[in-house]
Amino acid sequence: MSIVVARNHEEVGPYVSRVIWHITMSLDGFIAGPNDSMDWAVREWSDDGANTRDIDVDRSAIADEVLRSAGAILGGRRWYDVAQRLYDGVDGIYGGEWRGPVFVLTHQPPHQAAQKSVTFLSCPLADAVATARTAANGKNVVIFGANLAKQCLQDGLLDEIVIHLAPVLLGDGVRLYESTGTDPIVLTRTELAATGQLTDFRFRV
Amino acid sequence: MGKVVVDVSPSVDGYVAGPGVAVGRPFGEAGTRLHRWMGEDGFPPTAADRDALERMYATTRAVVIGRRMFDVGIDPWGEDGAFRLPVFVITNRPGEDLVRGPTVFRFVTEGAARAVELAAAVAGDGDVMVAGGADVIQQCLAAGLVDEIRLHVVPVLLGAGTRLFARPLADRVELEQTDQVATPFATHLTFRAATSDRVVATRTTS
Numbered sequence: 001m002s003i004v005v006a007r008n009h010e011e012v013g014p015y016v017s018r019v020i021w022h023i024t025m026s027l028d029g030f031i032a033g034p035n036d037s038m039d040w041a042v043r044e045w046s047d048d049g050a051n052t053r054d055i056d057v058d059r060s061a062i063a064d065e066v067l068r069s070a071g072a073i074l075g076g077r078r079w080y081d082v083a084q085r086l087y088d089g090v091d092g093i094y095g096g097e098w099r100g101p102v103f104v105l106t107h108q109p110p111h112q113a114a115q116k117s118v119t120f121l122s123c124p125l126a127d128a129v130a131t132a133r134t135a136a137n138g139k140n141v142v143i144f145g146a147n148l149a150k151q152c153l154q155d156g157l158l159d160e161i162v163i164h165l166a167p168v169l170l171g172d173g174v175r176l177y178e179s180t181g182t183d184p185i186v187l188t189r190t191e192l193a194a195t196g197q198l199t200d201f202r203f204r205v
Numbered sequence: 206m207g208k209v210v211v212d213v214s215p216s217v218d219g220y221v222a223g224p225g226v227a228v229g230r231p232f233g234e235a236g237t238r239l240h241r242w243m244g245e246d247g248f249p250p251t252a253a254d255r256d257a258l259e260r261m262y263a264t265t266r267a268v269v270i271g272r273r274m275f276d277v278g279i280d281p282w283g284e285d286g287a288f289r290l291p292v293f294v295i296t297n298r299p300g301e302d303l304v305r306g307p308t309v310f311r312f313v314t315e316g317a318a319r320a321v322e323l324a325a326a327v328a329g330d331g332d333v334m335v336a337g338g339a340d341v342i343q344q345c346l347a348a349g350l351v352d353e354i355r356l357h358v359v360p361v362l363l364g365a366g367t368r369l370f371a372r373p374l375a376d377r378v379e380l381e382q383t384d385q386v387a388t389p390f391a392t393h394l395t396f397r398a399a400t401s402d403r404v405v406a407t408r409t410t411s
Contacts, residue, residue: 027356027380027396028370029219040377053379053399153362163217167382167396169406171374177218179364184235187217187360192387199385199394203217203360 017133018140018159019074021149022066023176024057024198025163030173031146036082040168054196057164058095062193062200066162067094071139074132077106079145080118090118093144101135103128105148129157146174153177153185158205161187165199207332208352209321211342211404212261213369214239214391216359220366221339231277233366239359242390253388261355261393265290266331267324269317271341272296275310279303286310291327293320295341317344339367346406347372354380354404357391375407 023031024041033040043056057063073093075083083089090102102118105128109120121128129152132141143149143158152158163176191202215221216239223236232239237246243258244250250258268288270278275294278287286292286308294312303310313320324333335345345351356369384395398404 027354029368033377161217165394167380167399169370169374169378169380171370171372171377171406175218177362177364179362180224182364184216184223184238184364185362186238187362189360189387189392192385192392194382194385197382199382199392201217201392 017071017136017138019129019133019143019152019157020066020070020140020160020162021143021152021158022063022162023149023164025165025176026168026170026173027165028169028171029176030170031176032082032174033170034172036086036174038087040170041164041166055166055198056196057198060164060193060195060198060200062162062191062202063164063195066140066142067097069140070098070100070142071136072100072132073098073102073142073144074128074148075102075104075143076145076148077104077108078147080104080106083144090115101132103132103135125151125155126157146176150177150179153205154179154182160190160205161201161203163201163203164195165201167197206325207264207266207328207330209325209333209335209345209350210265210353210355211335211345211351212355212357213337213339213342214242214357214359215369216361216363218362218364219369220363221337221369222367223363224366226273226277226367228277228280231274231281235361235363236366238361242357242359242388248390251389254390257357257386257388257391257393261334262290264332265334266328267333268292269320269324269333269335269341269345270294271338272298274336274338274341279305279310282308291324293324295320295344317341318348318350321345321350339369339371342369343372343406346404347408349403349405351404352397352402353383354396356394356396358394359391370406372406372408378404378406380404 187203193200223233226233286305289307300312379399380396386393
């Protein structure tokens with residue numbers, strides 16, 4: 001199956017399904033903390049119920065738009081395993097609000113049956129993106145996982161990056177992007193907002 | 206007394222220079238783009254970028270930089286030394302003051318804390334700007350010398366080079382965002398410590 005991926009939104013208009021990497025990132029560039037922790041990316045209350053850290057991606061209008069316009073999720077294997085182990089698997093996606101199909105690209109699909117909404121794909125990346133795009137049925141494909149996103153970026157398959165920047169230094173974890181010997185990837189900032197203490201960025205690749 | 210402000214232009218993925226920094230190539234391969242908003246890299250800054258730059262220097266009265274930044278920067282900074290302020294250079298090689306028009310470079314061999322102290326004495330009520338490189342910024346953060354971090358985030362992924370934040374920390378450091386300004390070439394963000402006076406990013410002992 002081959003699907004022509006439109007690269008230029010000005011030419012084709014906004015209705016074309018886009019491939020979006022959607023992440024929360026610490027100020028020092030980590031999209032997951034030590035031991036894949038994400039507790040730095042959520043609200044925090046004191047004992048007397050006061051909100052001590054105004055960090056709440058759910059409240060971001062840009063995050064909400066990404067969720068509402070998404071038709072499928074394509075994740076990497078490491079993302080899937082971490083989500084299974086720590087974050088209620090696919091039931092935990094977008095705080096439990098995700099109802100659509102989830103595709104996981106992996107060389108070795110797990111033996112045990114997955115939840116009905118999960119499909120394991122063992123195919124070239126472009127085919128996996130095309131499969132997710134077909135399933136999204138005109139809506140967007142959201143990418144989860146730093147490795148998968150990097151491959152999408154380098155193969156020209158990614159259209160947008162949405163980053164919620166949290167004002168915290170973590171010191172260690174999974175970095176947004178590491179790639180030696182490749183050309184810089186120039187982005188265009190298309191949206192910018194503040195949601196409490198979060199900075200919401202939307203970039204076009 | 207003014208503030209001690211880290212001020213630096215990282216890529217979205219947190220690099221302040223590309224790979225291959227050398228004299229004649231102060232930001233390495235592809236890194237010059239990070240300073241386009243300041244009018245470098247052959248692009249005239251837009252009015253909004255120029256406003257951001259002027260705001261950044263408006264309260265700055267002294268600058269602290271590292272030796273490496275001085276070595277790769279001194280030629281491109283030209284006849285006036287670019288900063289037009291007293292600049293304290295952290296180095297292990299003592300040297301005479303170097304005057305470039307309105308800019309005076311002073312060489313400090315007693316470490317980052319001493320350089321910031323000397324700069325603060327000159328700055329009076331004004332601010333001290335810690336301008337880089339990344340190692341000097343990390344030393345100042347580790348020593349608890351920093352009141353504010355100003356990042357001019359440039360929309361590019363470099364993937365490799367000099368990281369702004371490269372050291373493991375003993376604990377996570379919570380910050381508070383106090384300002385957000387968008388200009389065509391960068392997004393200007395200001396942070397201060399959330400729970401104490403100073404931003405303290407302590408390294409783990411390993």
